[in-house]
Amino acid sequence: DTAVSQTPKYLVTQMGNDKSIKCEQNLGHDTMYWYKQDSKKFLKIMFSYNNKELIINETVPNRFSPKSPDKAHLNLHINSLELGDSAVYFCASSRYSGGADNEQFFGPGTRLTVL
């Protein structure tokens, strides 16, 4: 009954490789997000999709490409991995509404280490 799940949980890879992270939510939410949390623990938004449409695209290198095949899934593909990409990547989802009760639910995170 996991609400937001991510795979893999850990990813160790060499510089220059290409890797993907997958996220799925079973909450029926219409909006999904990717965040990066670096070594200083700052949680920074990268991308967001609403109903499969890209709505947030922060200043992220174009080596990062998100893809949302449907409302329940959001994947992140990273090309030509660099040392600075090492971080924890969190997926999150929410139900968009004008109200104040639209909290985000986070996945457990993918800890990426680039060697």
Added chain:
Amino acid sequence: RKEVEQDPGPFNVPEGATVAFNCTYSNSASQSFFWYRQDCRKEPKLLMSVYSSGNEDGRFTAQLNRASQYISLLIRDSKLSDSATYLCVVRHSGTYKYIFGTGTRLKVLA
């Protein structure tokens, strides 16, 4: 200047103490406010939403001051299990974007 600012701490307090954190935000269009809790090597989880009139959940009280653009979190009777990083989160009106503060680290000591 960051859009959402918090004192990083750490706040080291004895069990049973009362501790308060503040968070300031710079955008007056901010509409929704939250406190999240993040344990070491875990994902952030919602602690409580913050409502205009202030709200309480057990030992936790959240307040919003729109005029001064800050929100606060008060924890009474601290427990060892309250040790975590507390993240202030703000969402602007009409946007999907949630902006996180850098977090305030709390350590409750036995």
